[in-house]
Structure formats: C-alpha cells, structure tokens
Amino acid sequence: MPNQEAEARLAQTIGSLEGDGFPPALGQWLRAELPHDNLTILAYFQGRAPVALFAEAAQRQVHENFDRVYLGGAYLLDPFHDLHTSQAAPGVYRLSEIAPDQFHRNPYFLDYYANTTMVDEMAFVAYPAPGVSLHVCLGRDTTSNTRFAARDIARARQLAPVVGALAVRQWADLADQGVYSEAEVTERLIAALAATHGVKLSVRQAEVALLILRGHSSVSIGLRLGISPQTVKVFRKQLYRKCSISSQAELFTLLLPLLGR
Incomplete structure (x- = not known):
C-alpha cells in the first residue's frame, strides 16, 4: 500500500536539495519510512576528524557528549568509522552486524555509547567525494526503547540507493586531500x-x-x-x-x- 506521507516527504526532500533545509527534510522523510528517535549525519574524512552536518534527538543524552568525546577522538574506536577506513560498499549497515565480537563489553561502549541511551542504530553510507564518506545514522533510544525490526532493515536496504544518491548530490562539494593510515x-x-x-x-x-x-x-x-x-x-x-x-x-x-x- 502506498505511503502517501512518505512520498510527499520525499518530494519535499528532493525540492530542498542543495539548501540548508535538506537535512531536516531528509530526516522527516526517513521518519515517515523508518520511525526513529534520533538522526545524526556525519562526514568522515581520510586526513582529519569527522564533521557533524546535522543532529537531532528527543533525548538530550544522545548528543550530550558527542562533540567533546566522539568528535574529540573516540570516533577512532567506533565501528561506523571502521566502515569508512575499510571503504565499505555504499548501503545500509546496522551497528549490531558490524561491531567487533566484544564491542558491548568494552569501555567505549560502556562509558560512552551506553550513556547516549541508544538501543539500536543503523547508518546509510555514501561516498560524495574522494576520501569522504557520508553516514546518515538513524537511532532508536530510550524514547521508544525498541530495536529496529527485520522489516525496518529490509525497508532500509530498499531505500539505501535513494538515500545515497541524495546524499551524494547534497554534499558533493565536500573535499579531503588526506590519506587515512x-x-x-x-x-x-x-x-x-x-x-x-x-x-x-x-x-x-x-x-x-x-x-x-x-x-x-x-x-x-x-x-x-x-x-x-x-x-x-x-x-x-x-x-x-x-x-x-x-x-x-x-x-x-x-x-x-x-x-x-
């Protein structure tokens, strides 16, 4: 059955391309397709620290220490950053599927990630420019206190080419001259x-x-x-x-x- 709200939100997202209204419009469209509690859009670079392009959450704790801790260096321990350094194929990735075998027992998870109140997370990954990867991260936290269902992941995979194409168009001007090592x-x-x-x-x-x-x-x-x-x-x-x-x-x-x- 057609999702008329989602279709209208997608039209608004396309119409807002290359403008400041694109990130929130993208979030509204994705929320109509995939209900989530928080959204974080990150650009990872080869030669410098990542940059947060957009962030919104119902819970203050989700991004409370994001700038100081995560962007301050903890990103080097994050499984999503490992997708960037390994140049994973464009698509959608769920944290529980890419995390190391003892991720949920390590101090990074226990001392930082768990305090964000997140209970599940997935990221759409795209490459808008050489040396740059763009992650559109959807999270579920204690606001809903529910994990993404199998149908949510399946729908995310269907939407991944569209999200990727939009992200590449929006952020094609990002550039990086470094090489990650x-x-x-x-x-x-x-x-x-x-x-x-x-x-x-x-x-x-x-x-x-x-x-x-x-x-x-x-x-x-x-x-x-x-x-x-x-x-x-x-x-x-x-x-x-x-x-x-x-x-x-x-x-x-x-x-x-x-x-x-």
Whole structure:
C-alpha cells in the first residue's frame, strides 16, 4: 500500500536539495519510512576528524557528549568509522552486524555509547567525494526503547540507493586531500603516550591497545594482525605492565584523551 506521507516527504526532500533545509527534510522523510528517535549525519574524512552536518534527538543524552568525546577522538574506536577506513560498499549497515565480537563489553561502549541511551542504530553510507564518506545514522533510544525490526532493515536496504544518491548530490562539494593510515594513528598514539606519561609502547603493543579499545577479543585481534591469540595475550600483558594498569577500563581512561591529538 502506498505511503502517501512518505512520498510527499520525499518530494519535499528532493525540492530542498542543495539548501540548508535538506537535512531536516531528509530526516522527516526517513521518519515517515523508518520511525526513529534520533538522526545524526556525519562526514568522515581520510586526513582529519569527522564533521557533524546535522543532529537531532528527543533525548538530550544522545548528543550530550558527542562533540567533546566522539568528535574529540573516540570516533577512532567506533565501528561506523571502521566502515569508512575499510571503504565499505555504499548501503545500509546496522551497528549490531558490524561491531567487533566484544564491542558491548568494552569501555567505549560502556562509558560512552551506553550513556547516549541508544538501543539500536543503523547508518546509510555514501561516498560524495574522494576520501569522504557520508553516514546518515538513524537511532532508536530510550524514547521508544525498541530495536529496529527485520522489516525496518529490509525497508532500509530498499531505500539505501535513494538515500545515497541524495546524499551524494547534497554534499558533493565536500573535499579531503588526506590519506587515512592506521599506522599513522598508531604512531601518533605512541608519541602522545610517551610525551604525556613517559610510557613507550612498541608498534605492536599500540596496535593491540587500539583493537582492545574497539572491542576485539584476543581471537579477533589475532585474526586482524595475523598472530595467534596466545601472542595477543602476551602483548596485552606487556601493554598493561608498561602502562601500570590492570583493566580495559583503565586503558580506556588512559588513552582516550590522547586519541584526538
């Protein structure tokens, strides 16, 4: 059965292209198609921190620490940012389907993400310019306290080409000249930790630290780095000893302020 409200909202969205009214119009159309509690539109770049292009939410907590914590450096731990760095195909992605195996147990999730009151999230991913990915993120939080149903995900996949085409048209002027390098992120972390706390990590120890903070288990880290889980555990012990800590929570507290440097 035709959704007349959604069709009218889509027409308004198309009519608002290349103007300031496009982001809220896009949100209204998507809400008619896929009921959600919050919307965040982010541009990820290869050579610099992401930029929030639009954000709205019924719950204040959703974006309360977004600028300070997420854009301040925590985005480097986020599964959606990993879609950008891996240049995932355009489409729609659900957080629960792309998150590392221990994401819901790691300090980034427990100390930041859980406090946003989010209970589910999906993102439409598009590439409006070289080195730039555009994420239109729809969230469910404690406002509705419901997860997206299978029919919502199926509908999102149907809408993904349209959302992507609109996003590319709206934000085609975004540009980035940098090149993302995980090695550079690792080197910056090593330098910042040494300068701030006098702790000198090896490259492998820093790589393991970042993957721990992203929510990867020893098995997952081993697969990423091409080493055995037992070797990962050795690096983890070395890392904790050098940093004089004994938990992931302490590692998160120590390293998070350094990620944005």
